[in-house]
Amino acid sequence: MISSVPLILRHPDKVADEVAAILNASGLIYGAGESYTSLITPSSCLLDHPTTAAIAEDLVSLQRFYRIWNDLYRASLAGDEPRWIAGLCEYGLRPEEIQAQRLTLAAGLEPRLCRVDYIAFSPRRVIAEVQWKSGGLGLFFGIHNVCAAVAPVVGACPGDPVQALRSLVREFGAGEPVAVSPVRAVWLRGERRLQQTLERQGVRYIVFDRRDSARRIFERNSAFVVSEGGKLLPIDFLYGHESLPMLASQTVVRLARAAADHRIWVETPLNYVYRQKWGMALPFMPDYAHLFDDQLRALFGAVVLLRGGEVDLSPLAGDVPATVGQQLCSVRTIDDIARLSTAARRFLVLKCGAGSGAYYSHGRGVLRVNGSHRTAQKTLDFVKERLAQGEPWIVQRYVHTVYSIDICPPWATHDVQPVDAHARFMVYATFDTNGSPRVIGGLGNFSSHWKVSGRLAGYDERGRLTGAAFNDMRFSVNGTLR
Numbered sequence: 001m002i003s004s005v006p007l008i009l010r011h012p013d014k015v016a017d018e019v020a021a022i023l024n025a026s027g028l029i030y031g032a033g034e035s036y037t038s039l040i041t042p043s044s045c046l047l048d049h050p051t052t053a054a055i056a057e058d059l060v061s062l063q064r065f066y067r068i069w070n071d072l073y074r075a076s077l078a079g080d081e082p083r084w085i086a087g088l089c090e091y092g093l094r095p096e097e098i099q100a101q102r103l104t105l106a107a108g109l110e111p112r113l114c115r116v117d118y119i120a121f122s123p124r125r126v127i128a129e130v131q132w133k134s135g136g137l138g139l140f141f142g143i144h145n146v147c148a149a150v151a152p153v154v155g156a157c158p159g160d161p162v163q164a165l166r167s168l169v170r171e172f173g174a175g176e177p178v179a180v181s182p183v184r185a186v187w188l189r190g191e192r193r194l195q196q197t198l199e200r201q202g203v204r205y206i207v208f209d210r211r212d213s214a215r216r217i218f219e220r221n222s223a224f225v226v227s228e229g230g231k232l233l234p235i236d237f238l239y240g241h242e243s244l245p246m247l248a249s250q251t252v253v254r255l256a257r258a259a260a261d262h263r264i265w266v267e268t269p270l271n272y273v274y275r276q277k278w279g280m281a282l283p284f285m286p287d288y289a290h291l292f293d294d295q296l297r298a299l300f301g302a303v304v305l306l307r308g309g310e311v312d313l314s315p316l317a318g319d320v321p322a323t324v325g326q327q328l329c330s331v332r333t334i335d336d337i338a339r340l341s342t343a344a345r346r347f348l349v350l351k352c353g354a355g356s357g358a359y360y361s362h363g364r365g366v367l368r369v370n371g372s373h374r375t376a377q378k379t380l381d382f383v384k385e386r387l388a389q390g391e392p393w394i395v396q397r398y399v400h401t402v403y404s405i406d407i408c409p410p411w412a413t414h415d416v417q418p419v420d421a422h423a424r425f426m427v428y429a430t431f432d433t434n435g436s437p438r439v440i441g442g443l444g445n446f447s448s449h450w451k452v453s454g455r456l457a458g459y460d461e462r463g464r465l466t467g468a469a470f471n472d473m474r475f476s477v478n479g480t481l482r
Helices: 014-025 049-077 083-089 095-107 137-150 161-170 185-200 210-216 249-260 278-284 294-300 322-330 334-338 373-388
Strands: 007-010 043-047 113-120 126-131 178-183 204-209 217-220 223-228 231-234 237-239 265-267 303-306 348-352 366-368 393-397 402-407 417-431 437-447 468-476
Touching: 007 402, 014 137, 043 049, 043 437, 049 083, 049 095, 049 113, 049 278, 049 294, 049 417, 049 437, 049 468, 095 249, 126 294, 137 161, 137 185, 137 437, 137 468, 161 185, 161 417, 161 437, 178 185, 178 210, 185 204, 204 210, 210 217, 210 223, 217 249, 223 249, 249 265, 278 294, 278 303, 278 393, 334 373, 348 373, 366 373, 373 393, 402 437, 417 468
Parallel strands: 043 468, 178 204, 178 237, 237 265
Antiparallel strands: 007 043, 113 126, 113 417, 217 223, 223 231, 303 393, 348 366, 348 393, 402 417, 417 437, 437 468
16 A cells, blocks of 8 residues: 655755765764765655644553553562563563663653654554664764755754754753763764764763773762763763663663662663563553553554463454454464465564564564465574563564655665655654653655665665665644744
């Protein structure tokens, strides 16, 4: 199905060349190369006022969902809900990480910055997941601002994610607050551009390779400090999820305690529930469905938790052809999935639901089973191995929605080609101290591959362009942004 929501605003072809040139000149490059490596599109996404207002409602619903999930976690620890809930919330964590998580949970700390990845807006809004720990803020915000500046659109506002981040950081420190962002090396150049922008606006934004975290972040006199330029500076705001694997376990515990005591803000708070995906199945489970509303279930599409030997795919059987629905309802074990028809398996996506380990991020644990029965069985055997280790996995409904968009390679911006692309609409938002959300901007991410990600531009064996393209998201002037 080709969707027209959001509207793809097509700019003149020359915009592709201008965008590519500025991205390269600005150093907005992922990794170690010397040039921008993703596809380019001379376009923007336009969300109208009703859609923007609906996103704000979604954000409220999502925040409520995570609060209920955390309430179930607390109740499980207290013995008032089954122990398996706490077990999955703490799967794969070191003892000190569990201690830090429980401190954060007890303090009721909630994230203030998120990215919701929509995969469809029409005929209904559906999300793939919530990225409470989105990487690459410098790169993504930089791409957004370059695209917005090159091709202004009358009657539409692109938002200002950098300014929103600045406002958020300033809540946690007086004068010139100090924010620290240790990142993987591939994000460094984008973060340094963000650093320059924020420091011109009165925020000390310190960026370094996360491998240096242990020698640059430590505690002195009950305050966390960062070593910078031969000085020790108190940290007000730590965008910390990239640095956590590099820190000593006890340091993570002390960070959680300092955050609970309001001596530092760690974004995202050290509650690994905000990295996990298995909880998306809770609204579809008979014992917990009453805690959630139909709006949330529609937003998630349909999600089933794989745990133990029995499998019930009936929540995924709605709104599919009757024969497919009957097959899905007949599944009792994971191996039964391999025996489904190809038509039925096309509706399924398997996803690692953990918040730690090798498969919870970067799309490594996102799998389909729509090939041959033999290939599907191999995929399912792998998932069974992971389940046997206690790792949670979920099954989601595959949403096949594509968008007509023009793209070109970054090295040949004159070669603009039309494609029908899968999309991931990365909507960024902040929450104020009362929990009220504000949409601050967004990016469209388009690819011919169903698993949309920042793939390198190239050509396949048939000479077709491959990779992913980003564009900026605009909102109608009557929307939530001004």
